[in-house]
Amino acid sequence: MTLPHAYFNPPRRLPFVLPTPPAGKKLISLAINESPYGCSRKAWAAAEARFGDPNRYPDPSSADLRRAIGEQFDLDPEHLVCGNGSEELLDVVGRMFVRQGDEIIMSQSGFFQFAVVAARLGADLRRAPERDYVTDVDALLALVSEKTKLIFLAVPNNPTGVLLPVDEVVRLHQKLPPTVVLLLDLAYGEYLDKADLTRLMRYGAEHANIVVTRTFSKAYGLAALRVGWALAPDWMTPGLNLIRGVGNINAIAQAAAAAAVTDQVFVDRVVAETTAERAFMARHYTRLGLHFVPGFGNFLLTRFPDEESRSAAKFIDFVMREAGIWLRPVGEPGFPNWSRIGLGNRVENELLIGLFERFLK
Template identity: 40%
Template sequence: MTAKRPQPRPGVLDIAPYVPGKSTAPGVAKVFKLSSNESPLGPSPRAVDAYKTVGLHLEDYPDGSATDLRDAIARAYGLDPSRIICGAGSDDLINLIARGYLQDGDEAVYSRHGFLMYPIAITGCGAKPVVAEEKDLTADVDSILSKVTPKTKIVFLANPNNPTGTYLPFNEVKRLHAGLPPDVLLVLDAAYAEYVRRNDYEAGIELVATSENVLMLRTFSKIHGLAALRLGWFYAPAHICDALNRIRGPFNVSAPASAAGIAAIGDSGHIERSIAFNGEWLAWVTKELAKLGLKVTPSVANFILIHFPDTPGKGAAEADEFLTKRGLVMRRVKAYHLPNALRMSIGTEEANRLVVAALKEFLGKAA
């Protein structure tokens, strides 16, 4: 007879755990980690100095409301700080939103190749994740709206999307919002917004400012290079902030992370250098891989999705093994329903050139 023991809530053991991009290449002296969309330029030196300074006083609790950080974000974007909530990265905030607005039997919609944390957070709250199909690896407004039912409480939209790098223009986001019932929360996850250089893109600030059911997520992990500190924030209507502050952990942002975030968001020069570097090398890598005959999904973020041929021995799995042996670590995206593709972060100049040279060798292209 099996002994009784505590059991998790129904559905928890059905969740496939989130697996981060790998970071090692056994037996290789120098590894280029291109699997997690990290900044090749790293954080602002000001952020590092601020982090070190606070590190001298680790005995003190942080400000439970992250007041100074919210004020810094508000100054940078012209926002009301009372409508900003900060957290330990976007993952923390996605789970906070799900906990606050989903219960058993509810539904939440996300797109086919959307961020894997969405279904994890949805299922963990006893709700049902509902997948909307995409068109050309891009979220499709009509498909999303067709999945909305009276049980729908949240729609998650990553814009730009990870791992595809595609985006919806602002007029399509507004069309999506207009088609949703007023009691459905639209979550715009704009983790890669700073990299987008398109005139028809807007991260979501305007829509949040004029709506009662839109929330915009942002992160310090990408453009600001602070992934190790786990720092994110969202901008939302006052009533949503009031509700979620009631269940938010009181010290969910550490003092070193807050100090580094304040310094990072104030270093506009470092931000602009990071944007310019990404723009230059995103275009270069895309062009060079196309010369090799590889299909690359057009990306507006700091990564690209590379599609491999169906030729035996030349697929994504074989390419990943070939690259890893050379210290070039990329991201398999099978879990995103993209079994024959790899996601590559835009890395340093050295890393980018090595990837192109290695893939030329892998494909057997003449020099």
């Protein structure tokens, strides 16, 4: 049997393993961009209530969840598709439009999962160079060919956290052939200016070759439950629903997410706290002479000194040993001595800054 070429040339990175902290220390996770602020009490209560009936399958259409999302954001529930995290939906969109030998385009330092989707499908992945870590629309457009089927674009980007202005997103779309699907990954959309987020969502809803993906894993604090959703044109949703897993979101997750989306007061508070902590960490990084990329997510991409004794790998080992803090190196190409450091709460962030001071001295 001949296997697709991607099987022989997978992305050069293994799945991470949740570490065990040193004896007597509690794991502090700052490695995978989780929220340190828990979830809405409404979501918690809804999850508890649904857990009382675990012998019943979940609604395979996620009707209540889609209805809640639609009411909150003034969207037609028939244009919404729910997934086991937004990552499942990236894969579903890829499987709908891409075949072996087709092309997928992404920005040079785009979300690693975009490359994983290409590898699974046996697609040719093309990465567009960036300008100061920001997506270059002209570079993306220069790569478009007859084989291009899908462009992945995260706003804000992960792992850099940088933001492509909405006008540039619109310009990219307007210059694309109608046969190319533009997927806007707004996993960190809640951290955008609300006017920008609203404009992106409305623009996506108006065009037949745009899919917008969102998640409950970040600002909503439901990472453990794995719930995401996509806004897609009506001609596309039947196919996406056919390709996704049947009953792909468990019943407890559906109930929690449907309640969480109604509690925007909680989300606003999380975003405000995160913004304050990002500014707090940026001030200390600057004081310590650390290079970082100013971003808009719940993390800061941080570069370490080019000295073996003060490298990212050494610091990652140091903070785990000293305080049970979990960090990871950046696996994306072009970041050999960087770490994408998640923003914790103030106590966790002060602890990390103190460890930075010790380590850099």
